[in-house]
Amino acid sequence: MGTNNSTGWEWNLTWRRDLFESELLLADTFIGDLAQQQVQPHREDKWIWKHDHSGHYSSKSGYDLIWRELRGSIQNSDFVDLWKLKIPAKSAIFAWRLIKDRLPTKMNLISRQVVVNDRLCPFCGLKDEEVEHLFFNCTCTLPLWWDSISWANLTTALPINPRDHFLQHTLGAVGVRNHTRWKCWWVALT
Numbered sequence: 001m002g003t004n005n006s007t008g009w010e011w012n013l014t015w016r017r018d019l020f021e022s023e024l025l026l027a028d029t030f031i032g033d034l035a036q037q038q039v040q041p042h043r044e045d046k047w048i049w050k051h052d053h054s055g056h057y058s059s060k061s062g063y064d065l066i067w068r069e070l071r072g073s074i075q076n077s078d079f080v081d082l083w084k085l086k087i088p089a090k091s092a093i094f095a096w097r098l099i100k101d102r103l104p105t106k107m108n109l110i111s112r113q114v115v116v117n118d119r120l121c122p123f124c125g126l127k128d129e130e131v132e133h134l135f136f137n138c139t140c141t142l143p144l145w146w147d148s149i150s151w152a153n154l155t156t157a158l159p160i161n162p163r164d165h166f167l168q169h170t171l172g173a174v175g176v177r178n179h180t181r182w183k184c185w186w187v188a189l190t
């Protein structure tokens, strides 16, 4: 990937395929990062975990890093409630990814240049598979929401946007206990 010549280390990067447009900026940033590093040809390569003073990885420091990043990316304080629910962490993380549209739906995969043969919803086959449709607007999933509203004896709108859908249960329409119950159901249903 590079050679050491009389002027110092020189990178010689080649790519296995042409880069997609969305990857050009990443590659440029990567090359910029490399340029800031000084290669020392006479020292042996070694791995260093930057998130611990010792330089060694531990599952605790990995766990702390993931949670710090997850929490840091929640700009809207309303979503802090999501982490307070007494539900399995994997369910909260799934709901958070749904709200932030980070699930690997077919449309999200396509936007990342993944080749997908069929972009349609697997339930109805009529609309593109994206979170708004799949979880909140498909003719196959909508009845679940109607039933859940009926069980909770509530009258409410069903926003298609996941964020609005979740946040409506934090508004003051029902009691605090009901809020928590609602949000648990919301996560369970999704």
Ligand SMILES: [Zn+2]
Binding pocket: 121, 122, 123, 124, 125, 126, 127, 133, 134, 138, 139, 140
């Ligand atoms: Zn559908």
